[in-house]
Amino acid sequence: MAKEKIVLAYSGGLDTSVILKWLKETYDAEIIAFTADIGQKEELDGLEEKAFATGASKVYIDDLREEFARDFIFPMFQAGALYEGQYLLGTSIARPLIAKRMVEIARAEGATAIAHGATGKGNDQVRFELTAASLAPDIKVIAPWRIEAFREQFPGRAEMIAYAEKHGIPVKATASKPYSMDRNLLHISFESGMLEDPWFDASAESNRDMYVLSVSPEEAPDEPEYVELEFEAGNCVAINGERMTPLQVMEKLNELGGKHGIGRVDMVENRFVGMKSRGVYETPGGTILFTAHRKMESLTMDREVMHLRDSLIPKYASLVYNGFWFAPERLAIQALVTESQKNVTGTVRLKLYKGNVIAAGLKSPVSLYNPDIATMEADPTQAYDQGDATGFIRLNALRLKVAAAAQAKSR
Template sequence: MVREKVVLAYSGGLDTSCILKWLIEKGFEVICYMGNIGQDEDFQAAREKALQIGAVKVVIDDIQESFVKEYVWPAINYGLLYENRYLLGTSLARPCISVGLVNCVKENKASYISHGATGKGNDQVRFELTCYTLMPEIKIIAPWRIEEFTKRFEGRQDLLKYAALNGIPVSVTPKAPWSMDANLMHISYESGILENPNNEPPEDLFIMTKSLFNSCNQSVRFEISFEKGIPIALKLANDQIVKHPVGILTTLNKIGGDHGVGRIDIVENRFLGLKSRGVYETPGGTILYQAHTDLEVFCLDKEIYRVKQLLRDRLSDYIYNGFWFSPEGQYVRNCLDLAGEKVQGTVKVQVYKGSVTILGRVSNTTTYNEDLVSMDRHSTFSPQDASGFINIQAIRLKEYHRLQKQNL
């Protein structure tokens, strides 16, 4: 009998290693897929581990450039922000990895995808909705939602026992009392000791960013240039210019990290309706977000900006919830691409002790008109017009007052 093929989103960790073994036990032929989106991982070691456990194949897919160009850059251009604060680092990575998974499925003529995402979280939804959108006939195995699996593995101890029993190597480093997810854009932390929303995250949790207290004592200045809302160049203090997308992001991650930029500690609303606590560090993304925001209001027409913000808020929810490739996700991204076309120019930035300070901006696609706005010149402006403007605006207000008085 031919065994059915599963592509497993493999991380090399305890959970997905046990899932790998379990899938093999259940009679599947398992291909492990690892998307390299910049997480700090020994991919070679993971490959060997997977093969040793019994994977028929391990695909290591470097999707860093795609991640930056097709997901992070648009997110910066769109100004995405979930519930006012979260830059969506994980939410953006999920569709990118899912594309890799689906491609791997197609290339290997598999019919299943499996993953180690938990049943209460967002990532299961993001992975699966993306896969279903791209390949509706795909079948998905989510062990953490299968009773047989969850009964067998009620806690970490059960996984460790299973690993020992099956010769699955286990990291000697003790597991941190929280879980994390890393990529080129950010690291997120949740669970464990972070579940108490009044517990301060310990300093040794953070990886990408120094604490404000240990961060560089020298401020740093640089310039970021954007075209159609997308970062195209980073000019450093030494006049070095970085143009490669991955290079721009990693350089800004280094600068931001050294200066303690981009940590947030929030409670957020998951798609499933649970409130959960997350700690994030997004050094380069935070710098880019702020520089882009500055340039955007500088460049965009006032009213287009307002429409854009409405669309942005919708898209932030779509993407957080896993709808990057949905009809509405695609549609709103197209609309926001149109808006971003006019966002062009250069922003001067200073970074120091966690603060991103905008020092100035230039653009040739702005209606900013120094002559017109100047308090020292009349230019083409007739102050008398403002009287008419105000008087007309006041008509409605006066009538409302009249009505209220009349009805007393």
């Protein structure tokens, strides 16, 4: 009989390298290693050779960067998603894409299971498995960190390092590590280790070497730089007059934002599984795009449509953070978002300076701003009669007056 096949989300680090070998031994299965190229850059170097050397029967390293930008990052930014007022969801939005491709590979290879290296304390386990449940409920999910036998064998990193050395697994790791990192096209995150102390100052000059995508604001150029972003139906399609794909937009904005120290966030957030965690994020390009998109909406989006969409931002952001990207409620909100973006078209000019993204101009062929109506001078259009405000205020004040009178009677 043919061996069972398992598709493993493989990064090449210590955890997934050990898991690859452990799965092969424990399940007597063929392990298909899958790595999604979503912008990790040099972290992908040598991964194929490493996976084969560790025991993989087949290796996929798929370039998903354009799909990531076009079908995941851009729709999320159209929705204005921001988790707990700070987090631009860089790790969260990558997981459903990775899990989706794992399911596709499992189907193509006839695999009966997929596996991941997410721990039982984090959000990623939920994101991977909710995506799998949505797209392939018949495929089994193996989460070694939630299997007691695995945890007993590997209670800590020292045991994993020893196991790797014993089995000739080519990993670079030490028993101590100051923090963990996760990188993609949208951001890079840092957590655990020294960052578990919320009093630890991650912005201090002594920790400057931790950051990858951006210089510190103090080290940024002393002269501001202007940039123009062109939008069509809520998506950025050009920078400084040059048409670009979503991937090219993200790469260019990351370069500009990183140069000017933009997009660093240090926060304590609420994980879906119930605990608080401290994370430090670099999202240079995403911060510029988020700001520019909001500015474009301010000029072109109907007030009530904007307020309705804005009322859904906390829900939408939570759905992304918690792993419900393919859930019907997220898709329903996205349909409303897409409709709301039809007229979000025009150009935003921004000034980038020492960690700041500053508005420096807006224009649109479908602008809803009419200076003739908004002017404090005489209105040449006669579209607004200031006297009409008297009745408007009187009607809106009626219930307040009734309530005040009722309160006065009860005293």
